[in-house]
Amino acid sequence: MNLSHWEYNTWFKDIDYTVVGSGLVGLSCALELRDKYPSANIIILERGVLPQGASTKNAGFACFGSISEILDDLNHHSPEEVLALVQKRYEGIELLRSTLGDKVLKYQQLGGHELFLDKDDELFEQCREELDRVNKLLFPVFNKQAFELYPNTFGFQKVKSNFITNPLEGQIDTGSMMAALLSKVQASGIKIFNAMEVSGFEEDDGGISVVTDNFEFRTEKLLIATNGFAGNWVDADLAPARAQVLITKPIPGLQIRGTFHLDKGFYYFRNVEDRILFGGGRNLNIKGEETQELGITDQIQTELERLLSDVILPGTSFEIERRWSGIMGVGSRKMPILKRLSERIACGVRLGGMGIAIGCSVGRDLARLA
Incomplete structure (x- = not known):
């Protein structure tokens, strides 16, 4: 498609900054650019009708890392690096809350719990024995003990009688968050073009030629914020990771409140008012879920339903209302690229997998790189 005179002059002339991806990182990046450069011509390109990766598809956990995840990180990173990781997550959530406000986010600090299956004796004992060490390490972040033992008061079955809980963790409404960010971006005069996929770009002395699936245009600078999809353009330790999710219909009298991790964080669930949102199972087929294709599989969905019935809602009837998936970006190290x-x-x-915690701050820092 060739742009007309009117199309070019109105939307694609003299572009200063082009952001690829309208998820949490891309929108935060664009807002930071607008704050720094009020008169700049800024546009955002999004391949989907809605943000395509994980920002509108995640579980809405405002979390910093479960106890078993922190211990696993300590096996691959120095204590100083792990402290910096958790600090970045904490500050990122605070930045998100200050940017949009708790009312808009529907933020609730209901605590984050890690459950341990009955068969996971060794993991549970290891986590319990390491509580003091981890709490001392993370004290500079929270100025209090992060983790504590918490009794199983929700009626879960086939798990240990105690959880390990971080009472400072919370949950948000992902849709409300993204709708508010989109409104702020559009109100600032930044243009968002949906259903426009970038197929390539080429830099020269005068700027960058961006090729989309419809046409080509020029921009001064290009900022890539596509997380798990960025392997097409970024040569780095980065792989896509699909996360499958389901949500139940309303369950009368549901008493479960908070966010929960299970089986070393490979499964996660929370209440959404009187529903249960449940996701994970990537460990059942790691290579198969290393994909950029959205979709669900019988293998993982069947296991989610089994755990929902046997562990989370034993003796409670439920119906599944909706299933979906999102694409994360992962690698051998936890720090973002x-x-x-x-x-x-x-x-x-x-x-x-920590987009809610660090997406806003990564977007801000990406803009500052420009």
Whole structure:
């Protein structure tokens, strides 16, 4: 398609910044750019009708990392690096809350719990024995003990009688968050173009030529914020990771409140008012779920339903209302990839399943790189 005179002059002339991806990182990046450069011409390109990766598809956990995840991180990172990771997550959630406000986010600090299956004796004992060490390490972040033992008061079955809980963790409404960010971006005069996929780009002395599935245009700078999809353009330790999710219909009298992790964080669930949202199971087929294709599989959905019936809602009838998936960006290390690819191109990707916690701050830092 060739742009008309009117189309070019109105929407694609003299573009200063092009952000690829309208998820939490991309929108936060664009808002930071607008704050720094009030007169800049900024546009956002989004391949989907809605943000395509994980920002509108995640579970809405405002979390910092479960006890078993922290211990696993300590096996691969120095204590100073793990402290910095948790600090970044904590500050990122605070930035998100201050940017949009708790009322808009529908933020509730109901605590985050890690459950341990009856068969996981060794893991539970290890986590319990390491409580003091981890709490001392993370004290500078929270100024109090992060983790504590908490009794199983929700009637879960086939799990240990105690959870390990971080009472400072919370939950948000993902849809409300993204709707508010989109409104702020549009109100600031930033244009968002949906259903426009970037197929390539080429940099020269005068700027960057961006090729989409419809046409080509020029921009001064290009910022890539597509997380798990960025492997097409970023040569780095980055892989897509599909996360499958389901949500029940309303369950009368549901008493479960909070966010929960199970089986080393491979499963996660929470209440959404009087429903249960349940996701995970990627460990059942790691390679198969290393994909950029959205979709669900019988293998994982069947296991989610089994755990829902046997562990989370034993003796309670429920119906599944909706199923979906999202695409995360993961790698061998937990820190996001935030770097310049050239003088005019930078990226903020690989959020490692912690998009709610760090997406806003990664977007801000990506804008500052520009």
